Amino acid sequence: MDSIDREIYQAAIKGDRDAFEMIIRASSRTLFAIAYGVLQDRAEAEDVVQDAFVKAWKSRWRVREPEKFPAWLATIARHRARDVARSRRTAPLGGELDHALDPSIANQHEQERASDVNGRVHAALAALPEAHRVAVTLRYIDALDYATIERTLGLTNGALRGILGRALQTMRRRLQPALASLD
Template identity: 35%
Template sequence: MEEKDLQLIRSAKHGSKEAFALLVQNYKQYVYRTAYGILQSRTDAEDVVQEAFIKAYLSLAQLQEERSFPSWITTITTRLAIDLIKKRQRASPVTWDDSWLQIQDPKHDISHTELRLSVHHALAELNEDHRAILILREIHGFDYQEIANILQIPIGTVRSRLHSARMQLRKTLENHL
């Protein structure tokens, strides 16, 4: 985290609306990618982003360690997104940056577009818990302990869900390819 972000967080904690507006500007794409990856819907993700920043603004004074702001805002966003999914119980297509996924098996001679579509369909078949774990780990790069804190689950559950999610994703991709 850059020093200027730390300064913005400190200023925002002391009531500076301008500093918080700059924080929103700096983190809105990050928060959006998290929400969108879980929700699979642009409209829902935009709603969650707004709600996440409102919650963050209202509870910023409670943030103990400024350096934990990225994981703190991710926790808020992830919980809001999962709550929305559970509330609506509906499925929508997902599109996201799948550059982390590398299939290097020469027998699978497919284009990047075909791979993205296959990943798109495979992710849509995962439940929200597995999708959230994959996004937090593979897209945002959080470690197991950070994911456990964000989702408020034991670290062993993070490991088992991540393993299950990867296996299910792999199996589904093999069937699509």
């Protein structure tokens, strides 16, 4: 992290709203990628990003070292996203309720989606463990390099490579038919 970033994070921690808004602009896509990785829903992810920044602003004083600010933001976003995911699972409402309760409809829906390539990719993604999924979305949505992802998720280089390797391997196996058909 260079000194300018450091200063911006420091200022934000001390309550400089301008600095914090700069950080919002700079890191909202990363947080979105994380939230999307957890939730796989754009609207929900966006809400999560929104919530995460509000929460971060309110509890910014908890961060002692500016270096850890990005990772801290990521953690907040991830937790928030998990909360949303959990509430979606435990307290489904309205149409979603039917949707969730009726496996036939869900299956049908899934199959419909799976019929095209995008749907299949989504399904494959959904089948991944959360940690893997988040790594994948960070890579593909925010196009971050490995070093940044490591920093954001608090991982070592080897761990990230392992995670992505396994994630892509799993997805490859799932997408085997599609890949075959493409060939």
